[in-house]
Amino acid sequence: MNVTPAPATVDTHCPYCALQCGMGLRAVSGSGPGEEQEPGAAGVPDGPGASRVPRVPGGRGGPGVEVVERPSFPVNRGALCGKGRTAAAVLDRRVRLTEPLVRREPGGELAPAGWDEALDRIAEALARTRAAHGPDAVGVFGGGGLTNEKAYGLGKFARVVLGTSQIDYNGRFCMSSAAAAHQRAFGLDRGLPFPLEDVARTGCVVLVGSNIAETMPPALRYLRELKENGGKLVVVDPRRTRTAELADLHLAPRPGTDLALALGMLHLVVAEGHLDEAFVAARTSGWPEARAAAMAHWPEQVERITGVPLPALREAVELFCGAPSGMVLTARGPEQQSKGTDTVGAWINLCLATGRAGRPLSGYGCLTGQGNGQGGREHGQKADQLPGYRKLADPAARAHVAGVWGVHPDSLPAPGRSAYELLDALGTDIRSLLVMGSNPVVSAPRAAHITERFAALDFLAVADVVLSETAAMADVVLPVTQWAEETGTTTNLEGRVVLRRKALDPPAGVRSDLEVLNGLASRLGGREKSFPADPEEVFEELRRASAGGPADYSGISYRRIAEEDGVFWPCPDERHPGTRRLFLERFATEDGRARFVPVTHRPAAEEPDADFPLYLTTGRVVSQYQSGAQTRRVAELNAAAPGPFVELHPHLAERLGVAEGDPVAVTSRRGRAVAPARVTRDIRADTVFMPFHWPGEGRANTLTNPALDPVSRMPEFKVCAVRVEAADAP
Numbered sequence: 001m002n003v004t005p006a007p008a009t010v011d012t013h014c015p016y017c018a019l020q021c022g023m024g025l026r027a028v029s030g031s032g033p034g035e036e037q038e039p040g041a042a043g044v045p046d047g048p049g050a051s052r053v054p055r056v057p058g059g060r061g062g063p064g065v066e067v068v069e070r071p072s073f074p075v076n077r078g079a080l081c082g083k084g085r086t087a088a089a090v091l092d093r094r095v096r097l098t099e100p101l102v103r104r105e106p107g108g109e110l111a112p113a114g115w116d117e118a119l120d121r122i123a124e125a126l127a128r129t130r131a132a133h134g135p136d137a138v139g140v141f142g143g144g145g146l147t148n149e150k151a152y153g154l155g156k157f158a159r160v161v162l163g164t165s166q167i168d169y170n171g172r173f174c175m176s177s178a179a180a181a182h183q184r185a186f187g188l189d190r191g192l193p194f195p196l197e198d199v200a201r202t203g204c205v206v207l208v209g210s211n212i213a214e215t216m217p218p219a220l221r222y223l224r225e226l227k228e229n230g231g232k233l234v235v236v237d238p239r240r241t242r243t244a245e246l247a248d249l250h251l252a253p254r255p256g257t258d259l260a261l262a263l264g265m266l267h268l269v270v271a272e273g274h275l276d277e278a279f280v281a282a283r284t285s286g287w288p289e290a291r292a293a294a295m296a297h298w299p300e301q302v303e304r305i306t307g308v309p310l311p312a313l314r315e316a317v318e319l320f321c322g323a324p325s326g327m328v329l330t331a332r333g334p335e336q337q338s339k340g341t342d343t344v345g346a347w348i349n350l351c352l353a354t355g356r357a358g359r360p361l362s363g364y365g366c367l368t369g370q371g372n373g374q375g376g377r378e379h380g381q382k383a384d385q386l387p388g389y390r391k392l393a394d395p396a397a398r399a400h401v402a403g404v405w406g407v408h409p410d411s412l413p414a415p416g417r418s419a420y421e422l423l424d425a426l427g428t429d430i431r432s433l434l435v436m437g438s439n440p441v442v443s444a445p446r447a448a449h450i451t452e453r454f455a456a457l458d459f460l461a462v463a464d465v466v467l468s469e470t471a472a473m474a475d476v477v478l479p480v481t482q483w484a485e486e487t488g489t490t491t492n493l494e495g496r497v498v499l500r501r502k503a504l505d506p507p508a509g510v511r512s513d514l515e516v517l518n519g520l521a522s523r524l525g526g527r528e529k530s531f532p533a534d535p536e537e538v539f540e541e542l543r544r545a546s547a548g549g550p551a552d553y554s555g556i557s558y559r560r561i562a563e564e565d566g567v568f569w570p571c572p573d574e575r576h577p578g579t580r581r582l583f584l585e586r587f588a589t590e591d592g593r594a595r596f597v598p599v600t601h602r603p604a605a606e607e608p609d610a611d612f613p614l615y616l617t618t619g620r621v622v623s624q625y626q627s628g629a630q631t632r633r634v635a636e637l638n639a640a641a642p643g644p645f646v647e648l649h650p651h652l653a654e655r656l657g658v659a660e661g662d663p664v665a666v667t668s669r670r671g672r673a674v675a676p677a678r679v680t681r682d683i684r685a686d687t688v689f690m691p692f693h694w695p696g697e698g699r700a701n702t703l704t705n706p707a708l709d710p711v712s713r714m715p716e717f718k719v720c721a722v723r724v725e726a727a728d729a730p
C-alpha cells in the first residue's frame with residue numbers, strides 16, 4: 001500500500017518524545033540564503049559532517065519542508081513544543097551526515113567512503129570478532145527512538161545473523177523500572193493503560209518525578225483541563241518545577257525517598273479508613289504482606305526520611321482519596337533509581353489499596369520519554385525480549401518467533417546483558433559493537449568510564465543521522481534517513497500505534513537503517529531476503545511475530561493506522577477496534593487479579609557524607625532532547641538552552657561564595673563537571689540539579705551513579721552524592 005499522500009502537506013508525527021505529536025510537513029519552495037551559525041559555536045558540531053547550521057529551514061541545502069500544525073490529531077490537537085516546531089532543521093544537509101565515513105588507520109581521521117566499502121568493513125570486522133572470540137563478543141546497542149520496524153529488525157539481526165545474546169538499548173535507561181513494576185503488578189506493561197484524555201477527567205492526579213512542562217509541554221493541557229474540571233493535582237518533585245507550579249499541593253522529598261513517601265501515604269490510607277476493601281478483595285492478591293510492609297513505616301518516620309512535613313503528607317492522602325477517581329503518573333524521578341522497580345511498585349500499591357486501578361478514569365501510568373519508548377521495548381531490541389513483548393526465556397515464545405523467522409528455536413541465544421552492563425563490558429568481553437540511534441557517550445551513567453570502554457573496542461560502527469559524540473569515536477559511521485524521509489510506525493506513551501509518513505527523499509548518499517540491516521545481512525550469510533528494506537513489509541512480519549503475544553499488533557496495518565490516525569494495542573485481529581483502556585474487566589495476570597508486592601524503604605546506593613555532602617539529581621530542559629545530538633544542532637533551540645548549568649539554592653550559593661552565572665564544579669566519586677550556577681529557591685538546599693544534554697566539561701553523566709536496580713537493571717541516574725565548589729577552588 002502506498003501511504004505517502006500526494007498533497008503538498010504530509011501528515012506525520014514529531015521525531016522526538018513519546019507524546020508523538022501529530023504535525024504536518026509542507027514543502028517549501030525556493031532556497032533563500034538562511035541565517036547561519038559558525039561551526040564550533042556553542043553546541044554546534046565541529047568536524048566531519050559539520051559545516052553550517054541553518055537558523056531557518058529552507059536555506060541552501062535546507063530541508064525543503066516546514067513543520068505545520070495538525071489540529072486533527074487528538075493527542076496534541078495542533079500544539080507543538082519548540083523541538084517539534086524546529087524539527088525540520090535537522091533535515092538540513094549542512095548539519096547532518098550525508099556520506100559514510102571510515103577510519104582507515106587506527107587513530108586516524110574519519111574520511112568519506114562509499115557504501116560498499118563501509119558495509120564491507122563492518123561485515124568483515126564483525127565476522128572477524130565472531131570467529132576469534134565467539135558470537136557474544138559482538139554487541140548491538142539500539143535506541144528508543146527507532147521505529148517499531150527498526151527495533152524489530154535490529155533484534156532479529158542480532159539473534160539470527162550475528163547469533164549474539166549481547167543486545168540492549170538506551171530505553172533501559174529510560175523507563176525500564178516502570179515496565180518491570182507494571183509487569184509485576186498487572187501482568188502487562190503499557191505505559192499508560194488509558195488514553196491521555198482520561199487524565200483531564202479524573203478526580204486527582206499524583207504526578208511523581210515528572211516535569212511535563214519541560215519534557216512534553218503540549219501534554220500540560222491535560223493537567224490544566226483537569227483543574228478546570230475541578231480535579232486536583234499533587235506533584236512530587238525535589239524541585240519546584242514549572243509543572244509543580246500548577247499543583248494544588250507540591251511535595252518536595254529528598255531525592256531517592258519517594259518510595260518511603262508512597263509507603264507513608266499507604267499507611268495513612270489504612271490508618272484513616274480509606275482502604276477500598278471491596279476492590280482489594282475482589283481484584284487483587286497479596287494485600288496482607290503489602291499492608292504489613294506499609295504499616296511498618298510510621299508517618300513520623302516517613303517525615304524524617306523524606307523531609308516532607310506530616311501535614312502535607314496527610315493533605316496528599318486527603319486529596320487523592322477524597323476524589324471520586326484518581327491516577328498516579330510517574331516518570332524518570334522514581335524510575336531511575338537503584339530501587340526504581342520497588343519505588344514504582346509502592347505507588348502502584350497505593351492505587352490498588354484505594355481502588356484506583358482497573359476502573360474508568362483511574363489507574364497507574366508511566367509517562368514514557370523517548371519517541372518510541374513504548375514500541376522500542378516491545379519488539380526485541382531489549383536483552384530479554386522477543387517481538388510482541390514476549391520473553392526470550394519462554395520456550396513457547398521462542399518457538400513462535402523462531403517459526404516466523406524460519407530458524408530453529410534452539411538457535412536463538414539466551415537473554416544477554418542489560419545496557420549499562422553491556423557498555424561496561426566493551427573492550428573486554430565485547431570486542432566489536434554496532435550502535436543504531438543512540439549516543440551513550442553522553443547519555444550513559446559514569447560517562448567518562450563508558451567513553452574509555454568505547455575507546456577500548458576493537459571495532460565500533462555507528463548508524464546515525466548526525467555525527468554524535470559516540471559516532472565520532474567509530475571506525476565506520478553510516479548516515480541514515482530521518483523521520484521525514486522514511487515511513488514507519490511508532491507507539492506513543494498511550495500504546496497508540498501511529499504512522500510517520502515519508503514526506504521527501506533523503507539526500508543522495510543516505511540510506512535507511514533497514515537498508516543497512518539488509519546490506520549487512522547479505523554480507524554476513526546471504527540472509528538479505530529475511531531483512532527487507534521496505535518498512536511495510538517488515539511491519540507485516542512484525543504483526544505475525546507479535547500475534548498472540550502481550551503486545552499483539554496482528555490486527556494493525558498501515559492502512560488502518562492511516563485511516564484511524566492511530567490504533568491502540570493489543571489488537572488481535574483486523575475487526576478488533578484496538579484497546580484504549582486496559583484492565584477494566586481483569587488484569588493480565590494468570591488469575592486476573594492485580595498483585596500487591598510488599599516493598600520497604602531503603603536508602604539510595606550513595607547517600608551524602610562528609611566528603612560528598614549534597615545530592616545531585618539530573619533531568620531535562622524544554623529546548624533540548626536526550627543527549628542533544630539532534631537538538632544541539634538547531635540554532636533556535638541552542639539560543640534558548642545554550643549549555644548546561646548547576647541549579648542550587650541561595651543558601652548553598654552563599655555558603656560557597658557563588659553568584660548567578662559563576663562557574664561551579666560538581667564532583668562525585670566518578671568525576672567532575674563544571675557549569676555556570678543558576679541560583680533559585682525552587683530547589684532543596686541539600687540538592688543540586690544538572691540537565692544532562694551536553695558533552696564536555698559540563699557533562700552531567702560524568703557524575704551519575706551506575707548502581708543498578710536488581711529487577712529492571714536501571715541505573716540510578718536520579719540520585720548520587722556530590723561536592724560542589726566554586727570552579728576555581730583547588
Ligand code: SF4
Nearest residue numbers: 014016017021081084
Ligand atoms: Fe515533539 Fe514531544 Fe514536543 Fe510533541 S512534546 S512536539 S512529540 S518533542
